[in-house]
Amino acid sequence: MPPARHRSRSRGVHTALAGTAALALGLSALVLSGGGAQAADADLIANGGFETGNHLTNWNCPAGTGAETTSPYAGSASLRATPTSSDTAECTQTVVVKPSSTYNLSAWVQGPYVYLGARGTGGTDPSTWSSSTSWNKLGTTFTTGAATTSVTVYLHGWYGQGAYLADNVSLVGPGTPPPSPSASTTASATPTPTAGPSKSPTATASPSPTPTATSTGPGPGLPKHVLTGYWQNFDNGATVQKISDVPAAYDIIAVSFADATGTPGAISFTLDSTLSSHLGGYTDAQFKADIAAKHAAGKKVVLSIGGQNGTISVSDSASAANFANSAYALVQSYGFDGVDIDLENGVNSTYMGQALHSLASKVGSGFVLTMAPQTIDMQSTGMEYFKLALNVKDVLTIVNMQYYNSGSMLGCDGNVYAQGSENFLTALACIQLKGGLKPSQVGLGVPASTGAASGGYVAASVVDNALDCLAAGTNCGSYKPDTTWPGIGGAMTWSTNWDAKNGGSIAGTVGGHLHAMP
Incomplete structure (x- = not known):
């Protein structure tokens, strides 16, 4: 196990048993009712x-x-x-x-x-x-x-x-x-409403509504289908990069990771000194300038919270406030567009939801919120992580579940599917798509190489096929969903560094495919 700051995304492999008997509960909650009106x-x-x-x-x-x-x-x-x-x-x-x-x-x-x-x-x-x-x-x-x-x-x-x-x-x-x-x-009320917000009961001008915060796309300034990549603030054998080295195919870059502090819920961030030495020097000023350059190119950069060894806990109103305030300070300091929630040791949907809503209100309309739950965390809407995603659905950009390091899991049809296959990607994505997330909020999180995860790697072409299957019902494996979601959000990879070491197939093949999808 590498030092705590050099966090790996690898975890213990969940067995097929954990994906069947223990997780069968809650599947019924994923079936959405579609009955029509039976009365006036x-x-x-x-x-x-x-x-x-x-x-x-x-x-x-x-x-x-x-x-x-x-x-x-x-x-x-x-x-x-x-x-x-x-x-x-x-x-x-x-x-x-x-x-x-x-x-x-x-x-x-x-x-x-x-x-x-x-x-x-x-x-x-x-x-x-x-x-x-x-x-x-x-x-x-x-x-x-x-x-x-x-x-x-x-x-x-x-x-x-x-x-x-x-x-x-x-x-x-x-x-x-x-x-x-x-x-x-x-008797004292005016029964006939005016057509607008004017105080006069005779007003006829209609008000000009401001847009609601709920959108049908992935977020402001982003394409219809987005590619997210994690950038490693440490060296674990993958290609060492500056933010400026991340290929243009990545629409959202998740800087991994924030650090816990001595204050419950609060986070901090520091560029890794070892990383800087490998790059011949990489200062805070250069890092911030690289983020600004990505913004100028239409990209988003978020700070990832957690990772396998992340110890950040938000479990009450005080820690929620600490999280929001400290995260906002980092947004202001570095120019981050928002945060990524990658907490792999438990999450409290109520208080983390409170923290994220508070942060969203501080950042404003450009706020970007991504998530990277494990497969086990999104098996049913009763899971805390799934509850969190639904709780913050109004400010959520995309959930890129990790389709790796998990063994076999249940699909939305109740059958068991093994990781490392197209069926695994489509059948588990279906759970989120039918469980309440908007299609634009569902992405496929995959390892960029066999070295990036202990299991679950698939070729970039398989990711493309899964996206086609979900969006249009084409190029499916043996599992084919009973409906399609043309607005499917996109894909994610751990990490841009591992992708670079593996020849850039995620950036080149998956990124190109996503951006060409209708």
């Missing part, structure tokens, strides 16, 4: 405009939450709720729904940080958010499970981020609309 569509939210009674009638909100009457989006009032350092000021309403039915959820919102979503859907619980201080419309959809008869719609802000406003909350789908409010409870 209606708006099922009661008092979605916050006009009824005390304005918060039908809503369960924290004490002290009020109704904003000075600048509602429409009518005479809107919800106003203020988070604290320990509370997100969540307001909820539970609604009766039909099983196996599709619903459209929307709301007009404004604030430094505001969420809209639903829980208890029986399928993939949706969530979307924005950070605009002007009125903008959030919207998302979901399909209820076969036994689902109610869901909880929620709105909330984020810890310590200031008040948010919401208005015209709507959930449209099969069901019975709530009863109309009585005249006595609405």
Whole structure:
């Protein structure tokens, strides 16, 4: 085992037994419902405009939450709720729904940080958010499970981020609309909403919504299909590189790795002195200049957190704050676009999610978040890593699961597949694609050579075939998914250094293939 700073990505091989009996649980959660509407569509939210009674009638909100009457989006009032350092000021309403039915959820919102979503859907619980201080419309959809008869719609802000406003909350789908409010409870309200955020009830101009944070692509400034490569801040026998040596085929470069500090959750980063000596000197100033040059070429550079020997733990609100603050300081210092989460010794989906959302709000719209979970971490939506990915789906760029060092695992069809094959790539990617991640958020993580991992290496052509199979249903192995995902996110390799030593087949073959895909 090399010294701690010279981290290897190799781990013990999981057996087929671990991939079958122990991991069979949760597969049923991966089957997404697709039933159509069986009743007339209606708006099922009661008092979605916050006009009824005390304005918060039908809503369960924290004490002290009020109704904003000075600048509602429409009518005479809107919800106003203020988070604290320990509370997100969540307001909820539970609604009766039909099983196996599709619903459209929307709301007009404004604030430094505001969420809209639903829980208890029986399928993939949706969530979307924005950070605009002007009125903008959030919207998302979901399909209820076969036994689902109610869901909880929620709105909330984020810890310590200031008040948010919401208005015209709507959930449209099969069901019975709530009863109309009585005249006595609405006499003081303006029943006909304006078409925009103007205070005047006669206004007709429509507002110009700001885009929501949820996107259909991999992220701002990135191509439709991206190649991610890890750059080693150490020498373990692979080709030693500067950031400037990383081929242009790599759209995202993950600098590995950040270091733990004596403060729980906090991270630091230092260029490895041994690496510098191999390169004839590589200073912080040169490193930062190389990152800036990659930016100028349209590339993204993130700081990877973890690795096999990573000891960074985020397990409470204090360590989450430490993580976000220290990571943001490194973003500012080095010019990183964001972070990569490669924690291989456990992760807390709640508090790491809190940390990443906080970091995303600090960095802003250009934030890039990648992940590299092990195969065992993404076998079902009940796994903490999968829960984390879904928790931060709104700010997540791509998950590049490591399809190596794992032995055999279950595919989404319930069959066992061996690593080092196309079937392994496609059948396990299917779990993530059907488990709630957007196609653009799913990438194939592969070793660049046999020296880069203890098992799971496949030729670059096999990676290309797997991408074709997932995107278009062509060039499949014996396993062929029952649907296609043309927007598949891309591929990742450990590492750019090992790829260079192996002749650059990932950069040349896989990178070229990805960028040529429609």
